[in-house]
Amino acid sequence: MKDQKLIKKLRNGNPKAYKYLFSEYYDWLCNYIYNLCKDRSLAEDIVQDAIVGLWEKRNDVMITSSLKNYLFRTCHNQFLQHIRSQKIQFDTLDKIRWDVISEATLEDDLFEFRMDKLNNLINQLPPRCKEIFVQNKLEKKKYKEIAMDMNLSVKTVENQMSKALSFLKANATSFLL
Structure with a gap:
C-alpha cells in the first residue's frame, strides 16, 4: 500500500489500515530500537507507543516524508526521551545518595567531635x-x-x-x- 493512501485511510480511522501499518513496520522498528538498547521489552514498548500515538493523533500529524521515515524518527526520538528520563532519574538518585552519605558523614564527624570534647572533660x-x-x-x-x-x-x-x-x-x- 502506498504511503499517501495508507495515511489517508489512517486519517479516516480505518482499522484495517492500522493493522496493516502495525504488521508492516512493527518488527522492523522493534529490531531497530533493540539494536540501540539491547532490551526487547523496552524496544516493544517504545514502538507500540509510537504506533498507538500515530493512531491517536492521526488527524493532527503532518507526515511530509515517507511513513517509514516518520515512524523511524518517532521511535528514535522516544528512545532518546527514555534515555534522558533515565539519566535524570540516575542523577536524582545519585544526588540523594550523596546527600545521605554526606549527612551521615557530618553526623559521624559531629559525634566524634562531641566524644572528643567529652573525653577531654572526663580527663x-x-x-x-x-x-x-x-x-x-x-x-x-x-x-x-x-x-x-x-x-x-x-x-x-x-x-x-x-x-x-x-x-x-x-x-x-x-x-x-
Missing part, C-alpha cells in the same frame, strides 16, 4: 572522681561494686559521681547543643 576530673565515673558509666559497674573495688563507702562513690556529673553537665552544654 579534667580529679583522679578518683574520674576512676569512679569511668567504672560506672563505661564499665557499667554498680556503686556497690565500685565501693568494694576501691575500698570506699557507697556514699563516697555517690558523692564522687554527683561531682563528676555536675562538672560534665556544666561544661558540656556548649558543644552538645
Whole structure:
C-alpha cells in the first residue's frame, strides 16, 4: 500500500489500515530500537507507543516524508526521551545518595567531635572522681561494686559521681547543643 493512501485511510480511522501499518513496520522498528538498547521489552514498548500515538493523533500529524521515515524518527526520538528520563532519574538518585552519605558523614564527624570534647572533660576530673565515673558509666559497674573495688563507702562513690556529673553537665552544654 502506498504511503499517501495508507495515511489517508489512517486519517479516516480505518482499522484495517492500522493493522496493516502495525504488521508492516512493527518488527522492523522493534529490531531497530533493540539494536540501540539491547532490551526487547523496552524496544516493544517504545514502538507500540509510537504506533498507538500515530493512531491517536492521526488527524493532527503532518507526515511530509515517507511513513517509514516518520515512524523511524518517532521511535528514535522516544528512545532518546527514555534515555534522558533515565539519566535524570540516575542523577536524582545519585544526588540523594550523596546527600545521605554526606549527612551521615557530618553526623559521624559531629559525634566524634562531641566524644572528643567529652573525653577531654572526663580527663579534667580529679583522679578518683574520674576512676569512679569511668567504672560506672563505661564499665557499667554498680556503686556497690565500685565501693568494694576501691575500698570506699557507697556514699563516697555517690558523692564522687554527683561531682563528676555536675562538672560534665556544666561544661558540656556548649558543644552538645
